[in-house]
Amino acid sequence: MLAAILAATPLMGQSPNYGVGRSPTPEEIKSWDISIGPDGRELPPGEGRAVEGKEVYTRRCADCHGSEGQGGDQGEALVGGEGTLDTPKPVKTVGSYWPYATTLWDYINRAMPFDSPGSLTHKQVYALVAYLLYLNGIIEEEEVINAQTLPQVRMPNREGFVPDPRPDVGRTDQSQKN
């Protein structure tokens, strides 16, 4: 019976087995697809520098994350912490912990400012990324951040992540082995 149901020829653009869904237009996909991978291939046109980023940051971010990214009541620190990850008081920030600079672009673009996500222009996002990388001493003040330069930025903790080795504790029950 299923075969009979499935045999009906689907309409153009519909799924082959159940005949549901429609093909999105390339423009639709473009407007939805905000994913930025580590190779940066989806990064949009535009560019920014720390000096422009500072201006946007002061207006849109500083209230929560502190005037220089040091953190505040409503937003975590975005700067500092290098050299603390193997100490009893690790400080995990964009500068000390994040392995990829592209993540910063992706996250600010989709999620910040917290109280008005998705409200920044691409140019503003590039500029904010440049400013936060500069504050963390990762790029120079004058460096231009764009779709070509951002994936090249090497984050200090790029090699800081390892795959899941578990089970690492939780002795295997002996009775199972018999």
Add this chain to the structure above:
Amino acid sequence: MKDRTAKDQPDSSKPSRRRFLKSGAVLAGVLGACADSGNVSDSGPRTLGDIPSPYGQRSTYEKSVRYTHLSDTPEAGPSRTPLQDSYGILTPSSLHFERHHSGVPTIDPSQHHLLIHGMVDRPLVFTMEEILRLPSVSRIHFIECSGNSGREWTTPEPTVQRTHGMLGCSEWTGVSLSLLLSEVGVQSEAKWIIAEGADGCKLHRSIPMEKAMDNIVIAYAQNGEAIRPEQGYPLRLVVPGWEGNTHVKWLRRIKAVDQPYMGREETSKYTDLMPDGKARQFTFVMEAKSVITFPSGRDKLPGPGFYEITGLAWSGRGLIKSVEISIDGGQSWQEAQFQEPRHPVALTRFRLPWRWEGQEVTLRSRCIDETGYVQPSREALIEARGLNTRYHYNGITAWRVSSDGSVQNAYA
């Protein structure tokens, strides 16, 4: 952002079980020791009751609620399931924990779409109406936030709602993700998917294609009705056994890609920093864990006598094979009984009849799953992973019952 005063709402840790023990006429007879059952008389109402209603409410005598401790940015935060008041294995949808990163969006299902694209032969957009027409599956699974019990590493908390409440178990109904993926035709170079929500922050996670093709459900119903807004209405992922954050709510888009996209929620957060400064990443599976829900922190046993020790066990790797309980500080262990049937990757209820003689005791539970993995002690976990991670804690919990009947987290 506007002023927001932090609100600390007391958790509902008055166990209903204890109320029963104090007032239950039937039980009082059995227990003997239990005082004052009051006078029993034929006191039923002699008036008409309420008429049938369109949507049910619980009795106004029931007060159990989720625990919320609101921060200055409460839209990024949790509420916790009142496990101390739980029965059986299912969590009522109304009491199921929440964890959001930018609040609960309001979504009109007639306007909601799911886009599947990327490395696929035929990108497609589905309406909710279309998804509801497809062959459906129903499964009982737990969901646990990987930050559940996160404070047990360093600063253990007083009640089971606060130690373990980012945990729930529901019957989820929806469509197999693999069905939709075969409709779009995943290309061979696609090794991961990115799942993205329609909430303010468009929360997204990278998930290996192998898992996507295995047993993930795109769910639209929870416990027999549409998923609630705070659980992802109208559509969410259920990723059996994996950390809660991967169960993307308000699902709007799936992109097939060749590599993980290293989003903020899989780099900055939900990674486990080890003492050597390296962090474990993509620590997806929630390992076997159990906890006694009665008696538990801040309960007060009214006096010596019979009690049923009960609790929950679960494993992201499958079925719970056994649960053992120690009432002597971990020296000896006895097998608890299960509520059957047990379901893989679901909460499993265990029970053990117990007579408390009134002395100080420490109660512990530990579980073993079908892979033979044994829930570790807190000490073993800290020994192996240090104290710099807040995630994936599954150590044994110890509740100390004092001679006055009060119960505390022995590690607090």
